[in-house]
Amino acid sequence: MTKSEKNLQAKRISFSYMTYEKNSGLLGSLHDFVHRRKRAVHAIHDISFSINSGEIVGLLGPNGAGKTTLIKLMTGILPVNEGKIDAFSGINPFEKSSAYLKRIGVMFGQKSQLIWDLPPIDTLIMLREIYQIPKPVFEKRLSFFTKQLAVSEQLQIPVRKLSLGQRIKFELICAIIHYPEILFLDEPTIGIDVSSQSNIYRFLREINKERKMTIILTSHNTKDIVALAQRVIIIAKGEKIFDGTPNALISEHASQQIIEVTTDSPIEPLPIDLIELGDCHYQFLSNDSAQLPIALAHILSLKRRDGDLDEILVGLFSKLEGKK
Template sequence: MATPTITIDHVSFNYVTYTKQSGLRGSWHDLFHRQKSTVAAVQDVSLTVAPGEVLGLLGANGAGKTTLIKLMTGILPASAGQVRLLDDQHPFQKKPAFLQRIGVMLSQKSQLAWDLPPLDTLVLLREIYHIPHDRFDHWLAFLTEQLAVTEQLHEPVRKLSLGQRIKFELICALIHTPEILFLDEPTIGIDVSSQANIYRFLQQLNHDTQMTIILTSHNTKDIEALAQRVAVINHGQKIFDGTPNGLISRYASAATLEVVTDEPLETLPAHVTRVDETHYRVDATALATVPLDPAHILQVHRHNGSLDDILTQLFSEEAPK
């Protein structure tokens, strides 16, 4: 087995926060006696990622997935445990040779200079990463063409649409051809056609260059389209590590099929219950085949068998005491 590109060994991260009491009296009290509390954002997480792998990190808001990315990229120091990326054992030191090998796109933290065209930021990145001019020109032309933003290269960033800005953020993260690409919410707020464009591009990139991709998203479509493996983080702890299908089969409840037909059924077969006029629920545990005429089936899917359903169920569970 190849040496892992990323090894996270029993890593924890805690930070101190302050609670504020409400009202004037509370504010007066807080002025002299602030209430501190320690939050365990990541607790004893271990994980390895192989070269060329696409790993999806799933978790609710505040679950700790972005913190985990910040630990891997060296933005935050681990409170306990070890993070090792490539051959660097101390990402927090942020050595230039290490930073040269990773690309990070934090969708809510922009690399782009707001008042200047994206090209100016990209030229700055060319100098920062010491990219030869001809390679830069060639690679930039390829990236902008693939993501359909060539015409926007010279427009001030403040005049771009959200989708175009996100695509340029992605280009900024890729301009120095990193070995590991971290994507935090790469498709947030962008339309389905742009999403599909990004999925196709990232799949191709991973296939052609064997770039390792770590991806976090609330959009399960991102994970389904890209991730070969998923790790689910809940309340700072890793609760699942495996393939997307493995996650579904592990957490899906009893096999119940949801069927939508093009017209109401005159008689209900055994083990079939009506949800509304053309929507039925079939207890598949008791049957070998679907007891409905296939010519009239518009849609069939397993109840509680989608990533969305499973994650909703997982994320609503209470934090372990």
């Protein structure tokens, strides 16, 4: 498989669903019982992209931007309303064909595929049978994965007795035990300590390099994106607003240097372009305002520095929030 081969292609896809708004209080509840106010949510709107084999793509966006919905569309959990998703040149993910499901691996940080009452090894043996992995190959892989992620000793312990971090590591092993061609990771480092995070990053980079495994991940932890992603797609309010490398994202917003301000008292109300970092400690993008958004008399210190990905995203997202 060549590096330029397309694994996934989304052509002008849109997805919307119906939800309802619930009134509060007794009267509201009674009203809802008789008449429910429905509302259409346009979760994804006219998004196009293609992902090549072996790429590591990070999906970023504020809460409710549509990242997880996009993953659900790509994996085939949800059907697109408009447009088309084409996987491996000709497969429609929503058909959930065995041919497609065998080639993908999915890990949702907040959903578990481990059997709660049994040790992880039982779930893994079940996956070995489902994906028809020869026993010696399975054992070799399992030994390698558990060693890399430092969970060899927890294989026989019931899942309910494991820590969150250990469970997440086993979830990851479950997602890759069959060496999928595309690995979808939704919040892969949720609840994981810093040293385990770096373990996971190293491990994922290694299998991406060795197996040319395409990795598509969403995370609120920008460390995940910085450590792994070769490409970033930013989604906001269901629309794609950026598609490029993390460096391109930083350089595109490099002109927006960060000004950190310490004041003598809390600022209330907080101006829209000001972000609170701590007690009397704020920051804003230097080109957001021609003037300081704080009265000079309250400023104790000022510091200017270049923004990192985290800050660029915070600035970008708060701008989008302001436009709402």
